[in-house]
Amino acid sequence: MTKRKLLAGLGLGLVTALALSGCSAPAGDGKVTLQLVESLTSPARTELLTKLIGEFEAQNPDINVDLISPPTDQADQKIQQMLQSGSGVDVLEVRDLTVGPFSANGWLSDMTGEFDGWDGWDSLTPNAQSVATAGGKMYFVPYGFYGISLFYRTDMVKDAGFDGAPVSWDDIVEQATAIQDPAANQYGYAFRGGKNGYTNAVLAISAYVAGDIDVTNAYRLKNGDSIFSAPEALDAMDTYLTLFKQASPPSSVAWGYPEMVEGFTNGSTGFLLQDPEVIAAVSESKAITAEQWNTAPMLVGPSGKAIQPLATAGWGTAEASEHKAESARLIQFLNSGDASIEFTQKNSLVPILTGAADDPFYKTGAWASYLYMNENPDVYITAEQPRGVAWFTEWADKADTELQQVLIGQMTSKELLASWDSYWAEKWAAE
Amino acid sequence: MSRHTTTATGRPFTRAGAPSVSPQKTTRRRSFSTRRGLVIAAFMAPAAVFVAVFTYYPMLAGSQMAFRNWNLNNLTNTDWVGLGNFQKIFADPNFYVILGNSVVWVVASIIPQFIIGFALALWLRRKFVFRGLYQALIFFPWAISGFLIGILFRWMFNGEFGVINDLLSKAGLIDAPIPWLAEPGTAMTAVIIANTWYGVTFFAIMILAALQSVPDDVYEAAALDGSGKIRTLFSITIPYISTTLALTVLLRVIWIFNFPDIIWAMTGGGPANQTHIITTWMIAITQRGDYGQASALGLIVVAILLVFSAFYLMAIREKKGARS
Numbered sequence: 001m002t003k004r005k006l007l008a009g010l011g012l013g014l015v016t017a018l019a020l021s022g023c024s025a026p027a028g029d030g031k032v033t034l035q036l037v038e039s040l041t042s043p044a045r046t047e048l049l050t051k052l053i054g055e056f057e058a059q060n061p062d063i064n065v066d067l068i069s070p071p072t073d074q075a076d077q078k079i080q081q082m083l084q085s086g087s088g089v090d091v092l093e094v095r096d097l098t099v100g101p102f103s104a105n106g107w108l109s110d111m112t113g114e115f116d117g118w119d120g121w122d123s124l125t126p127n128a129q130s131v132a133t134a135g136g137k138m139y140f141v142p143y144g145f146y147g148i149s150l151f152y153r154t155d156m157v158k159d160a161g162f163d164g165a166p167v168s169w170d171d172i173v174e175q176a177t178a179i180q181d182p183a184a185n186q187y188g189y190a191f192r193g194g195k196n197g198y199t200n201a202v203l204a205i206s207a208y209v210a211g212d213i214d215v216t217n218a219y220r221l222k223n224g225d226s227i228f229s230a231p232e233a234l235d236a237m238d239t240y241l242t243l244f245k246q247a248s249p250p251s252s253v254a255w256g257y258p259e260m261v262e263g264f265t266n267g268s269t270g271f272l273l274q275d276p277e278v279i280a281a282v283s284e285s286k287a288i289t290a291e292q293w294n295t296a297p298m299l300v301g302p303s304g305k306a307i308q309p310l311a312t313a314g315w316g317t318a319e320a321s322e323h324k325a326e327s328a329r330l331i332q333f334l335n336s337g338d339a340s341i342e343f344t345q346k347n348s349l350v351p352i353l354t355g356a357a358d359d360p361f362y363k364t365g366a367w368a369s370y371l372y373m374n375e376n377p378d379v380y381i382t383a384e385q386p387r388g389v390a391w392f393t394e395w396a397d398k399a400d401t402e403l404q405q406v407l408i409g410q411m412t413s414k415e416l417l418a419s420w421d422s423y424w425a426e427k428w429a430a431e
Numbered sequence: 432m433s434r435h436t437t438t439a440t441g442r443p444f445t446r447a448g449a450p451s452v453s454p455q456k457t458t459r460r461r462s463f464s465t466r467r468g469l470v471i472a473a474f475m476a477p478a479a480v481f482v483a484v485f486t487y488y489p490m491l492a493g494s495q496m497a498f499r500n501w502n503l504n505n506l507t508n509t510d511w512v513g514l515g516n517f518q519k520i521f522a523d524p525n526f527y528v529i530l531g532n533s534v535v536w537v538v539a540s541i542i543p544q545f546i547i548g549f550a551l552a553l554w555l556r557r558k559f560v561f562r563g564l565y566q567a568l569i570f571f572p573w574a575i576s577g578f579l580i581g582i583l584f585r586w587m588f589n590g591e592f593g594v595i596n597d598l599l600s601k602a603g604l605i606d607a608p609i610p611w612l613a614e615p616g617t618a619m620t621a622v623i624i625a626n627t628w629y630g631v632t633f634f635a636i637m638i639l640a641a642l643q644s645v646p647d648d649v650y651e652a653a654a655l656d657g658s659g660k661i662r663t664l665f666s667i668t669i670p671y672i673s674t675t676l677a678l679t680v681l682l683r684v685i686w687i688f689n690f691p692d693i694i695w696a697m698t699g700g701g702p703a704n705q706t707h708i709i710t711t712w713m714i715a716i717t718q719r720g721d722y723g724q725a726s727a728l729g730l731i732v733v734a735i736l737l738v739f740s741a742f743y744l745m746a747i748r749e750k751k752g753a754r755s
Contacts, residue, residue, distance in 0.1 A: 080503060084506075101503060101504035101505065104504065104505050104506075104507065105503075105505065105506045105507065106507075182607070182608075185591060187591070193613070193702070194699065194701060195699055249590060249610075250590060250610040250613060251590025251591060251608075251612060253610065253612075253613035253614075253701075253702050254610075254613045254618070254698060254701055254702060259589065262592065263592075266592065268591060268592070390502075390504035390505045391504065393504070393718065393719040393720055394719045394720075394721070396719075397715060397718075397719050400701075401701070401703055401704055404701050404702040404703035405703040407613075407702070407703075408613075408614065408615065408702050408703055408705075
């Protein structure tokens with residue numbers, strides 16, 4: 001009786017083990033199955049990716065692609081866990097924020113070999129090529145860029161007595177102050193004081209020292225010091241704080257991305273500095289019509305120049321993947337031809353393909369300012385952000401907290417700049 | 432079925448006093464018990480393994496991270512650093528601000544939660560029309576995710592577009608909108624209001640359940656003796672349910688101390704760390720990849736709560752001892 005029970009137990013265990021192992025068995029038809037994990041997930045984007053994957057599978061009948069779409073907030077942590085476990089991911093979305101830690105941990109494959117001789121390489125813009133080969137290794141190939149432009153209310157600017165959008169940081173202080181009318185629930189500038197609020201402060205500082213910036217590291221001056229050490233940085237911070245005190249909603253100390261975009265799309269603020277992905281959200285606004293808003297190039301500093309902090313993300317291959325060649329084929333498909341154009345246009349990204357910006361899509365309406373900036377690279381200088389360093393998230397946390405301390409009067413802007421300068425100086429010295 | 436009793440020597444006897452089983456039989460019984468024990472152990476094994484693998488192993492693995500340089504941004508060097516992570520935390524001036532915030536957060540949340548929850552429970556104990564519906568409505572917040580509540584309150588407390596300022600303004604209580612989440616004092620008040628709204632339900636549920644155990648005839652006797660409402664509350668109701676009240680408060684203190692959801696969603700710990708409590712700070716540290724320091728903070732939280740619970744339970748026991 002006992003033996004029979006034991007045998008039954010063993011049998012059951014065996015069946016369970018076989019059933020479970022069957023879940024991860026390779027397809028019997030000889031097809032390779034790739035696991036693709038996205039990070040900046042949204043329903044519309046997932047739908048688009050699914051469609052593009054369908055097209056890829058039709059062209060490559062020997063490859064199946066499974067798309068994994070974790071919610072955006074937890075996506076990078078999920079990807080980290082998957083990479084750490086060493087299984088379950090072949091192709092992944094790599095962001096400029098994650099490429100540093102992921103590659104430092106040996107989780108990303110250098111795809112230089114797989115991309116050697118790829119006929120789509122020459123179609124990439126110089127920016128895309130430069131990002132793809134940064135540091136001499138190809139850990140990811142960007143699928144697009146997120147640039148910054150100034151969203152502004154054409155009607156508010158006109159009503160305040162100005163001819164056009166502000167060009168410089170001084171202009172925006174003047175115009176936003178004129179627009180500000182808290183009694184009417186109307187504010188000048190959608191200030192970002194909450195999460196990632198430091199980015200716009202750095203944008204202002206960069207514009208003030210644009211001529212002296214080392215374009216390979218947007219936080220460093222050509223003389224090797226940090227941009228926060230320059231005397232102009234203090235002028236920039238003073239201007240930026242004036243913009244907050246005179247022309248922004250008081251509660252914007254706590255505003256992050258959702259509040260800023262809401263502040264502009266609900267019609268209560270006149271100016272917003274944001275990525276082009278906001279174009280879609282503003283276009284759908286019921287509070288403001290298409291005639292009431294537009295975009296303008298980034299704000300310049302006293303030298304008449306600005307730094308365009310291109311943020312980027314792309315596709316990479318996991319070091320643990322057993323299908324690196326097939327993964328490279330998928331990335332090459334996504335980053336070339338119609339697939340790339342469709343992906344960048346539908347996600348409001350600055351394109352990676354040469355000539356894609358000539359498409360009428362990028363020449364009209366809100367996109368025209370991006371084209372203008374692209375055509376004037378001496379004024380709108382593209383500088384590489386040091387977002388790939390392992391300590392960047394620590395920096396963002398520190399910078400956000402200290403900026404809020406300045407906004408609520410617990411710290412002076414001079415102390416802030418000294419703290420930021422010493423932070424970067426110490427990090428660079430330890431490299 | 433025979434009923435057995437045992438002698439001082441432990442030998443089993445029947446009621447008649449004769450040995451119920453021979454030594455041989457005893458051995459057989461023991462071997463049967465061993466086998467039975469093994470069967471029970473075998474049945475328990477899956478659950479025990481499950482708990483060991485999914486609860487205790489991660490807990491121990493997490494604890495050992497506290498003594499390592501465990502940073503997700505660079506896992507090439509995860510050496511032992513001894514108490515280095517703890518030293519870093521204690522050397523950070525933010526820790527003491529955040530510890531103070533945690534105490535304010537717990538105390539200022541639990542007092543209104545307790546008072547309002549108690550009042551609701553007393554009210555719900557009475558029989559009235561649609562009592563079931565009211566009970567369901569009051570218990571509803573407990574079924575909502577803390578993060579979702581945080582997001583909702585974040586918009587409600589928005590200085591420019593929030594409904595709270597709108598209502599206060601329409602009621603003539605404020606002249607200009609209050610930037611609730613932008614100033615340290617008002618931000619802490621806002622997150623405590625949200626937490627109070629959420630936690631009242633728990634007290635109402637627990638106290639209502641305890642109130643059902645107070646016999647009606649005691650109240651009737653008290654009424655006959657001419658006891659007023661206040662006297663009845665303090666002399667009958669509260670003493671009857673005091674154990675439940677004490678344990679509910681203890682549980683709630685632990686939960687509120689460990690409850691980052693609402694703060695994280697409403698302020699993210701800002702402005703400038705002024706609403707961070709230890710557990711939201713732990714999330715922030717985890718998000719920047721420093722799992723070593725976050726684990727050390729986790730152990731500090733465990734230590735604080737253990738010490739608090741020990742003192743609290745001792746105080747309750749002493750009070751009960753003094754009363755009896």
